[in-house]
Amino acid sequence: MIDTRTPRIPGQPTGDLTPELLSTSVWSDEDVARAGIPVIDMPFVTIGGGMGSFVMVDLLRIAGVPASNIRALSNIDHPWQTYEYLTRCSQIPRGERIRSDSSGCPDNIWAFPSYAVREAWADKTVAPLASVVLEPVFTDYWTPRAGQVFNALGREATRIKYPEMLARGQVRLLRRRRDGGYFTILTPPAGESTTKRVAYRSWYVHLAVGYPGLQFLPDLQHYRERYNDATHVVNAYEPHEHVYEALKRHPGTVLVRGGGIVASRVLQRLMEDRVNNGARTHIHHLFRTYVSGTHGDSKIGRRKGSGGFAYSGFNWPKAAWGGQLKEQFERLEGDERAALYRKLGGAHTPHRKLWQQQKARATNEGWYQTYQGVVTSVTPGSRSGITTAVRPEQGSPYALDADFIIDCTGLEGDIREHRVLADLLDHSGAGRNPLGKLDVERTFEVRGTTNGFGRVYASGAATLGGYYAGVDTFLGLQYAALTITDDLAAQGFCRRIGIGRSTAQWWRWVRNRPVD
Amino acid sequence: MTPTLIGRWQTRIALLATIGVVWTVLITPLLPGNGAALIDTYRLTLLALVINAVVGAVVWDPIYHGLQQFRYEKDWPSLFALLTGINEGVTTWFVLRRFGTVPTSSFVVLFASTWLLIWLVVVGPIRVVLLRRRFRGGRVIGA
Numbered sequence: 001m002i003d004t005r006t007p008r009i010p011g012q013p014t015g016d017l018t019p020e021l022l023s024t025s026v027w028s029d030e031d032v033a034r035a036g037i038p039v040i041d042m043p044f045v046t047i048g049g050g051m052g053s054f055v056m057v058d059l060l061r062i063a064g065v066p067a068s069n070i071r072a073l074s075n076i077d078h079p080w081q082t083y084e085y086l087t088r089c090s091q092i093p094r095g096e097r098i099r100s101d102s103s104g105c106p107d108n109i110w111a112f113p114s115y116a117v118r119e120a121w122a123d124k125t126v127a128p129l130a131s132v133v134l135e136p137v138f139t140d141y142w143t144p145r146a147g148q149v150f151n152a153l154g155r156e157a158t159r160i161k162y163p164e165m166l167a168r169g170q171v172r173l174l175r176r177r178r179d180g181g182y183f184t185i186l187t188p189p190a191g192e193s194t195t196k197r198v199a200y201r202s203w204y205v206h207l208a209v210g211y212p213g214l215q216f217l218p219d220l221q222h223y224r225e226r227y228n229d230a231t232h233v234v235n236a237y238e239p240h241e242h243v244y245e246a247l248k249r250h251p252g253t254v255l256v257r258g259g260g261i262v263a264s265r266v267l268q269r270l271m272e273d274r275v276n277n278g279a280r281t282h283i284h285h286l287f288r289t290y291v292s293g294t295h296g297d298s299k300i301g302r303r304k305g306s307g308g309f310a311y312s313g314f315n316w317p318k319a320a321w322g323g324q325l326k327e328q329f330e331r332l333e334g335d336e337r338a339a340l341y342r343k344l345g346g347a348h349t350p351h352r353k354l355w356q357q358q359k360a361r362a363t364n365e366g367w368y369q370t371y372q373g374v375v376t377s378v379t380p381g382s383r384s385g386i387t388t389a390v391r392p393e394q395g396s397p398y399a400l401d402a403d404f405i406i407d408c409t410g411l412e413g414d415i416r417e418h419r420v421l422a423d424l425l426d427h428s429g430a431g432r433n434p435l436g437k438l439d440v441e442r443t444f445e446v447r448g449t450t451n452g453f454g455r456v457y458a459s460g461a462a463t464l465g466g467y468y469a470g471v472d473t474f475l476g477l478q479y480a481a482l483t484i485t486d487d488l489a490a491q492g493f494c495r496r497i498g499i500g501r502s503t504a505q506w507w508r509w510v511r512n513r514p515v516d
Numbered sequence: 517m518t519p520t521l522i523g524r525w526q527t528r529i530a531l532l533a534t535i536g537v538v539w540t541v542l543i544t545p546l547l548p549g550n551g552a553a554l555i556d557t558y559r560l561t562l563l564a565l566v567i568n569a570v571v572g573a574v575v576w577d578p579i580y581h582g583l584q585q586f587r588y589e590k591d592w593p594s595l596f597a598l599l600t601g602i603n604e605g606v607t608t609w610f611v612l613r614r615f616g617t618v619p620t621s622s623f624v625v626l627f628a629s630t631w632l633l634i635w636l637v638v639v640g641p642i643r644v645v646l647l648r649r650r651f652r653g654g655r656v657i658g659a
Contacts, residue, residue, distance in 0.1 A: 103643075103650070110643045111650075117640070133594050296588075303588055312588070319590030322651035323518025479651050499645055506644045 012036075015195025017172065017185065025427040028178040029201075037185070037199045042071045043493070044204045045184050047171045047420060049074020050082050052208025052460040052477045054153065054162065055106050059481040061160040061515045062109065062505045063494040071167045071200060073186050079157060080150050082210060086411075087146055090236045091265040094147030099261050099314060099350055102132050102142055104474035106149070107156035109482065110506050115144035118152075140352050141313040149474075160515050172197065173423040174205055180452025204488065207424075207438075207446070207458040208477070212417035214238060215410050217257065223378040223386070232386060233378075236262045236408040243404045244273055251280035255388060255400055257375075258408030259287050259309055259347035264355060266406055267368075271358045274367065283368045284400050286390065289346065290372035297343055307359060308370045310348040317344065320469040321476065330442060330467045338434035341465060347409075371400065378405070413437070415462050424449070428456070435465025442467045443487040444480045453491075457484045517638070518591040519584075523654025524577040529569055530656040531634050531642075536565045539630055547622040560616045561626055568608045568627075576604055594639050601631035 013036020021027060021035055032039060044060065046053040049072045057070055076082055084094075092098055103111035113121070116128040131142040157163070169188040177183055184200040214235045216224070224233050234240040236258075246252065247270070254270060256263055263285070273279040291305035304311045319325035325344075332340060362368035373390035381387045381401050388400045415421040415437050424430040424438075429448035433439040439447045440463045449456040459480035461472040470476030482497075489496040497505070508515065519527070544561045545554060580600065584592055605627045612618055643650060646659035 110647065112640045112643045114640065133598070135593065136589070137593055137595060317589045317591075319518040321518070323523075323653045324520055324584075324590045325518075326651070327520065327653065482648065482651070497647055502647045503644055 016197055021175075024175075026176045026178050027183055032183060032199050036195060037197050038193075038195055039183075039199045039201050040071075042200045042202050043069045044206070045071045045073055045200050045202045046206040046208060047073050047174070047184065048208040048210060048460075049076055049166065050079055050208060050210050050460075051106060051474065052210070052480070053206065054079030054157065055474075055477045056206050056208065056459065056481040056484065057162060057165060058106075058156060058160055059109060059478070059485040059497075060488075060494060063485050063489060063497050063501070064516070065494045066516065067161045067164050070165045072162070072165050073167050073169060073171050073184065073200065075168065075170050077166075077168075078154070079162070080153050084146070084150060086237055089239055090262045090408075091269045092146055094150065095145060096265075097143045098146050098149065100143055100149075100474055101314060101318075102128075102144065104478075105152070106474045106478065107152040108509060109478055110502070110509075112506070115148060115152075116142050119144065119148060136313060141350060143350075155512065156509075159509070159512060167200075168192070169198070171420055173420055174428070174456070175423075176428055176449070176451040177201065177454070181454035182451065182456065203454050204493065205454075205456045206484065207420065207456065207462065208460045209418055209420060209462060211411035211461055212414070213412045215412040217375070217407055217409055219375050219378045220257075220405060220407050227380060232403065233405045234407065236266050236406055237411060240406065243406065244269060244279075246404070247281045248273055248277055248279045251282075252403040253282045253284065253385070253401065255284045255286060255386075255402035255405045256408060257286050257405065258410070259289065259291070259349070260408065260410070261349045262410070263347075263408035264309065264349040264352075266408055268355050268358065271362050271368070274362070275358070281367065283362070284402060285368065285370045286375070286388070286400065287370065287372050288374060290370070303348065304351070305348075307363075308372070310346060311351040312348040313350050315473055316469050320344070321473075321479065326468065329469050334434050337467075338465070341435055341469070344469070371398075373398075411461075413461075413464075418462070421462060424456075430456075433463070433465040437465045438462045440466045442483075444484050445487065455487075455491075457487075459484070517594070517597070517650070517654060518589070519581075520653030520655070521577060521581045523649075523652065523656075524581065525573050526656040527638065527649075527654045528572050528577065531637065532565050532569050535634055535637060536568075536630055537562070539633055540565060540626065543626065543629065547625055548619065549622060552617070556616070557622075560612065560618060563615055564608055564612050564623070564626065565630075567611045568604060571607050571611060572604060575607070576600065594635075597638065598632075598635050601628065601635070605631070 015036040018035045021031060046056050053072045057072055060070055102114040102116035105111045105115060116132045120126060120128040128142055131139055135141050169186040172185045172187055174182050174184040181203045182205050184205055186198045188198055214237050216235060220233050224230050234243060256266060270281055270283055274281050287308040290308045291310040294302050294304050296302040317325055373392035375388055376391050377389040379387050385401050385403045386405055390400060391397045421438060430446050431439045431448055438458050440458050441447055444457045444459055446456045446458050459477055463471050488494050495501060540561050544558055584590060609623055646656060649659035652659060
């Protein structure tokens with residue numbers, strides 16, 4: 001047992017990162033040994049342990065990699081834990097439907113049977129089947145309930161022996177190894193290790209770390225800090241049930257900011273509380289960009305919209321996952337690719353009939369109003385509440401008073417906010433892509449980090465802006481995992497999933513038999 | 517499905533050549549016939565596959581691809597993939613008639629059943645065998 005409380009004598013191993021290690025970009029085995037950090041040899045590690053890591057591990061196991069050759073380094077217990085937390089905060093509990101296609105099945109790489117087929121089978125009804133045949137022409141897109149996805153993930157995690165591959169702890173950083181490969185430094189939970197840090201020595205590292213944190217609009221961030229008020233100004237991705245509870249107890253006014261899926265889910269919650277639970281809420285909805293009709297470049301395709309919102313079934317047009325648009329993104333470099341992202345970007349939400357009806361009713365009854373403008377200041381109201389000063393594109397500036405403000409504009413995007421990624425940029429040759437996020441190749445290898453036979457790969461939200469648009473989606477994470485697995489197969493690390501292996505492994509999935 | 521033109525061609529040819537052929541071989545003897553010799557009937561039913569492949573690839577797939585450009589999602593809904601069996605059935609029938617007598621009822625049973633079977637494979641089971649196809653615009657080679 002190394003006593004880490006004693007003052008450090010130069011040269012004595014502490015089992016922790018030393019200033020020498022931190023300031024050196026490439027480590028030798030001796031450097032790590034000198035610091036007293038125990039080394040675990042593990043051919044493949046994935047950092048994150050969330051949806052991206054799970055899907056990566058799932059593919060590798062199906063490609064024949066033994067569980068003993070893979071570790072998922074994570075500070076959460078279940079791969080869907082963070083995703084469930086974020087969806088629950090943003091008003092999509094387990095019984096509600098997420099915004100994801102029936103064939104985006106993170107538990108099943110073949111998406112057969114799809115979620116719609118499974119729901120039809122489980123509920124003994126043809127409705128989901130009819131829906132996926134008629135969509136999107138005669139009906140809104142069918143999407144699975146959050147709970148169905150989580151339950152399916154639980155089954156698959158057990159099947160591939162995911163718990164055996166999980167190593168709990170906080171990843172501090174990863175660095176290149178002098179003789180090829182990488183060291184990944186993990187801080188195990190207190191009491192679980194004799195040293196503060198543990199080093200995984202591997203040939204392959206995969207990063208799927210998700211979002212570093214919440215993103216606040218600058219004016220709301222300023223308000224929260226200046227007036228020390230995190231109760232009346234909340235982010236939709238943090239727990240904020242107290243807002244809905246307060247609104248049910250007393251009549252109040254809420255200002256909603258944002259025009260995406262989160263804003264529409266929060267809106268639905270507010271509207272349902274008013275209609276079903278007696279809340280006498282008045283809703284102001286402020287859009288920076290107000291979409292009132294069909295809009296867009298006619299070459300790319302025009303997107304529908306109304307009442308401030310733009311409509312899109314999913315995060316991107318469907319062809320971005322595996323059709324014309326995917327090929328287009330793959331061909332473009334630099335500014336051209338950034339321009340295509342911008343053309344297809346902007347906040348949007350799916351068109352859902354029930355929600356449209358609720359909004360129409362709320363508008364007619366006068367308790368839901370929409371506004372357009374840029375916020376110039378957010379200050380405490382003269383008597384109570386919060387006053388938001390707005391400058392519209394047309395007309396004169398005005399002010400909106402509200403008891404609560406819900407920021408529905410999203411999660412933190414800057415990759416430097418995540419320690420591991422910032423370190424990768426500083427020490428291991430990684431760079432930024434045209435949208436400012438982590439630059440990856442078409443194979444999802446992090447450009448610039450090749451080291452001997454070693455490779456670092458990344459998938460998920462941190463890689464948005466690369467050759468593939470749908471990175472922050474279930475199907476996109478599977479595409480990345482499959483592409484990485486194919487790249488690893490070409491290097492001899494695993495088998496290529498061809499017709500035979502794919503069919504045989506699918507049959508095992510159906511019977512819930514282990515992978516190997 | 518969000519097909520590309522090349523993906524449409526590869527899918528059409530691959531599925532007609534496999535499922536199409538097997539199914540046609542199995543059901544031809546069972547078709548309501550006109551008394552013609554079985555070998556002649558086989559000649560026509562297998563020719564129907566070839567005609568559908570050629571007319572489809574040369575005429576219909578480019579049309580579908582063109583129509584697809586007007587869609588925001590750049591997709592081809594499953595419903596369209598099913599209903600286009602009607603227009604393709606009509607054109608295949610007209611071309612097939614130049615090669616021999618075709619009782620209408622036989623043709624309808626043959627074409628509709630083959631089209632439905634292939635559609636049922638494409639909307640799901642094909643993903644088991646061709647893992648990467650749905651990420652490659654429907655391309656079969658390399659899936």
